[in-house]
Amino acid sequence: MTEPLQGLLQSVPGLLSAVGCFDRIGQFLAAEEQEDFRDFKSCHSSSTSSLTTAQTPIDGSETIELTSRSPRNVSMLPTTWQPIIRITNGCFGWSKDKDILKDVNVSIPGGRLTCIVGPIAGGKSTFCQTLLGETYASKGRVQFSVPSKEIAFCHQTAHLVNGSIRENNVGFSELDEKWYETILRACSLWEDVGLMPRQHETIVGSGGMNLSGGQRQKVAVARAIYARKSIVVLDDVFSGFDAGSEQHVFRQLFGPDGLARRQGMTIIFATHAVKFLPYADHIIALVDGVVEQEGTYEELRSQAGYVQGLVIAVSSKHQSATAKEPVTQAEKTQDAADAAKDDLSRQLGDFAAYRYYFSAAGLSSTLLMLAFGTATSTFFNLPTFWLKQWTDASSTSGQHDDYKYLGIYALFQCLALIFAMLLAYQTIIVLVTKTGLDLHLRLLQTVALSFTQSTWALRSNFCDQMSYGFV
Incomplete structure (x- = not known):
């Protein structure tokens, strides 16, 4: 009887x-x-003959030619500097009444590496x-x-997705073991996956939490x-990489001899x-939503503008930085063991940290949270005790007031719910904010x-040196 009533x-x-979820679904x-404002037609009349994946008929509708292609060679784009994307007089934004990008006129060449650069919040x-519409x-x-x-x-x-490493890498494509291994090695993932408990079948967890x-x-x-x-x-995919992985992945995928170059892919890289x-075939500099410069690296670095002002540390031969020394499997295993030991030590906690946290909350807020927590626990357990009294009274005496017991039982449940809400409010709204x-x-x-102490120390040191110099 307790579980159904609770x-x-x-x-x-x-x-x-659930009602809130239905409201959000209804609003969506x-x-x-x-509407998709993009036009999937040929950018120019001469490019249609060089493309094998799309043709533009006379009536302007889009058709796709189903051509067979090799699983390891999908070079479907022209190797010349013909544009695969062209934006003309474009003004775009996240709302209809405010444009982030203004008067954009660019052409992106097919089968090349195009870098989009610019300051933060530049567009x-x-x-x-x-480009995705x-x-x-x-x-x-x-x-x-x-x-x-x-x-x-x-x-x-x-x-x-909450699936395996293999499922997240393959996605909706067909599994090609050789191509799969090539991609993982190029992305510096093959060794990492080999050290995981289930290797390629390791579940990444919700949002990749593992x-x-x-x-x-x-x-x-x-x-x-x-x-x-x-x-x-x-879109700035190297932001979470370390220096060694960044160099390795860029060289293996987008470098002069990278996989993307050999496959003829058009890479648009905002970074x-x-x-x-220096490795880019085409550069677009966006400043405050306006295309300030467009062209090759050799052209833009000799022109006054955003690209020329960038400080780029590149060797004379445009080689990538020295790769990190290889790490043996034994060292990686030891590092994993040390990390697990550190995690275990952190789980034990320290009472001083809790004392410092609750000292910031204040005595009154902490005592009020404890009072609400005690009341919540009490009223969640009282219904079970009261139900026992109810059944005992029913078994020993045939005459008993069911409405009285039922009313008090409902009162305990309501009080438990009220104090639970007060506890949540006190903890999440009051305590956490304070x-x-x-x-x-x-x-x-x-x-x-x-900072003040450092400033005064520097000032005193400077004054001493000046006094000594004058003497």
Whole structure:
């Protein structure tokens, strides 16, 4: 009898959550449908003859020619400097009344590496999303020479499903063991996967929680290249890589002899790693949503503008930085064991840390949270005791007041629910907010005091040196 009655009252929050979910689904279905402003036709009349994946008939409709292609060679793009994407007088943004990109006129060559560079909030991510048709277009044209299904995209935040390493790398493509191994080695994942308990069948978890940040991003990049699409759009995908992995992946995939180059893919790479610009065939500099410069690296570095102002550390032969020394499997195993030991020691915790945290919350807030927690636990357990009294009274005496017992039982359940809500409010809204502000204030005071002391020390040292010099 206890479980059904408790479940009835405890199901109220879940019911309210379900209603909220239905409201959000209804708002999404009732929202205005976004139109795809992209034009999947030939950018120019002469490019149709050189493309084997798309043809533009006389009536202007798009058809796809089903041609057989080798599983290891998908060079479907022209090797000349013919544009595969052309944007003319384009103005794009995330809302209809505000444009982020203004008066964009660019042509992206097929089968080449195009780097999108610019300062933070300059419009690089918006440019990548525009190529996917995810923004609003107030005016202008975006023309493609390939079908829409020939575009692969990798975001700077990796999207992984709760599946195995193999499933996340292959995606919706067909499994090709040789090509799969080639991609994983190029993305510096083959050795990492070999050290995992189930290797390629290791479950990455929800959002890739079982992988490190760099490994999650490597899997996402590997999936984009594994799909072997004509166009690959990469939005700052090296942000989570270490220096060695960054050099290795770029050299193996996008370098002069990289897989993407050999496969004839068109790579559109938005990046802050300006050290890779000398390897780019085409560069687009976006500043405040405006295309400030466009051209090759040799052209732009000799012109006054954004690219010339970048400090790029590149050797005379344009070689990549020295790779890290190889790490043996024994060293990796020892490092994993040490990391597991550190995780175990962190799980034990330290009472001093909890004392410091609750001191920031204050005595009154902490005592109130404890009081609400005690009341919640009490009223969640009292119904069981009261139900026992009810059944005992029913068995010993035939005359008993069912309504009285039922009313008190419902009262206990309601009080438990009320105190649970008060506990959640006190913990999440009051306690967390108060401790967050206090701890950040302490950190700010510490940093400010340290900066002040350092400034006075430098000033005293400078004055002493000046006095000694004058003497």
